[in-house]
Amino acid sequence: MVKLRPSELIAIVLLGLTVLVTLFGPFYFDNVTRAEKEKEHVFYVTARQWVFEPAEFVVKKGEKVTFIVSSADVVHGFMVTGYNIVAVINPGEFVKITFTADRAGVFEIRCSVYCGEPLLNSGAGHWLMKGVLKVVEL
């Protein structure tokens, strides 16, 4: 058993703390932040070529809804037809959209900024990038 000097003990503790904070700290902090937001009916949406993740949202009529939309690659758009919501989503930016779901029904969400397609004139890619918002009556 090697004799441990006080400086070595302190170093071991510091290293342990460093590892804990840097490797696990971020995940813990993020979980805490998101848990708080979930209480207010907040949806995190990631737009990437060529899907929204997640793409389906169900809320009750009259609720205050917040979308926090970001893009993982290029510039996309976030448009909710029927609620007159149009936003441009730049990569890395988190756009916060808050509104009250006062009308019931099924509303289409789609990408309002052309974001490419696998082959020109294929009709796929950007043109198929959609989601859906369901507002249900109580």
Place this chain on the structure above:
Amino acid sequence: MESRQQYRWRFDLFRIPLIKWFVRKRWFQFAVITPNLAIFFILMIAGFYGLPVGNKNVSVLVVWILWWAALMILLVPIGGRLWCMMCPMPAIGEWLQRRTLTQKNEKNLGLGKKWPKFLDNIWLQNFSFLTVSSFIGVLTTRPLATAVMLFALVIVLPTILHLLFERRVFCRYVCPVSGFIGLYSMLAPLELRVKSREVCLKHVGKECFKGSENGYGCPWYEFPQNLNRNAYCGLCMECVKTCPLDNIALNLRIGGDDLLVEPWHGIKKRGLDEAFKVFIMTTLSILYALVFVGPYGWLKDLADVMGGATFKEMWSPQGNLLLESFNVESFLLFAGLVWGSTLLAAPAVFFAFSYAAKLASGVKHIPLKKIFINFSYSLVPLSLMSWVAFSLYILLVNGSYIVAALSDPFGWGWDLFGTKHFPWTPVLTSIIPYIQAALLIAGLYLSVKLAYRIAQRTMPSRNAAIKAAIPFAAMLTGLCLLYLGLWLDSFYWGWIAW
């Protein structure tokens, strides 16, 4: 053979009590390394789990803009191997090898083999740097790639090497960064030397190399008694702790012969490995500028060896487009460009000038190889200035991304410091070309001066020295014009447009 280097001014930093005290503590290395280790861990997490957008992810931004610029502009030209003192890459391996974080243990963990003699040069570092360069297009744009590289360089490779071999073989023989830091550190005004070599010669113990109860023998395989170049001294301060005669000094200096002398006072000769390192760095400063700043879309597509255009045939039915394919053809072409230009084209050009110098000087008895190797060091100041010009440009144009990314390092939606929406702001763009020109011309002067000093030491007479220096001065001027054309005429030479 010289026993004293030529200086205009020297000041021993160990005369400052605080510095001397700090450096002698066994926890000194731990204290300077651990913060950087923490940073590298965060960068790895950001790269693996963060947003895949390269210019918004701290992983890419900190490694390729901030750290790269800090190394090239500040740490290396001024501090020499100062980064190596605080580098976290060998840390885990070394702590395991020594079985301690701060203390001196007698028995080490691991096999403790000796490094093979045929690898006692920097060829491995040359190849590791070229390997990194072959993937540079992907590394600088995909956070995942940077994270994988960091993982390999911080966790995997040094740990394996330090458990197989003794001392810091990773740092001395393998690390890609170490190669160019070592080369450019020879220009730096910071150096570690013995105060008096005579004192060393009379002393039998040689604890600085063998180790003592106070510390380990030099992990970099250097022998302070003979240390006359900065190239391989990692400023780890073990020798300062072990020397019983307090004969080690950390000098700030003006003047120095690092690029002129043979290492180890002539016992060990300089070889082609360092000469080729000079060619690699010089050529890559041109190639990187062409790829990253030049308007050549085809070259960028080659460098982007992942073939990652948004519409690839690999688009999967689920719509997850980040499934990019590794484009073998593009990789081979780009790697061929990297390895061919640095290991074949550039040395060939330099060889031509060396031959011209030999003819011009008229000396028959000095081998061409010696002229080739000795004069290759004259490129160092100019190529360093070219790297400073490149790094400064990238820092000033794209550095503002870092301000935003610090508030949201992982791209998870945080806003820690309120700077999340800091806009992309290129700064000082109207005067950058002039700063670059000033750096390059100053570098040209330093290189020509160095070429002349090398000529004085290599050639037998003053006449021969002047005649030998002329072709090199012409070559250096041509190289400077090339660099100026890159930065001030913005890469447009009609015949290679597009």
Place this chain on the structure above:
Amino acid sequence: MLVVFSALVFLTSALAFITGPAKAVTGSTKEFVITARQWAYDPPVIEVEQGDEVIIRLKSTDISHGIYIEGYDIRADLILEEGMPNEVVLKFVADKPGSFIFRCSVNCGPFHPFMTGVLKVNPNYAFQGASILAVLTGMLSLLYLAVFRR
């Protein structure tokens, strides 16, 4: 050595003042249609004379791009929103001579920070001056060292 170093830095910075003065509008207008793709412009290099009025029409073949001209510090973004045209126009007077890199100002994928093109405003005094200074430095410093330093 420090003296020479600083002198060189000073001289090169002085170049900035020689090339600085802006020229009045020459009256000639040059129009360019630049098509952007990931990650290059077509044409990648455009050339004008000092004093020309320059009109750049930026179009895109794939996704949203933009253009930012270094040195002039002007910018135009082309976001392909529904119902908006696939073109944005940038108008300016090329009063500063030299070679200016223009780059993409809209995040358009991995190589976005490296998506560049070049605007050349003739005559390129900065380059000409620096080249002359470089040649002089290279040749004269050797002369100086050979004659005055043993």
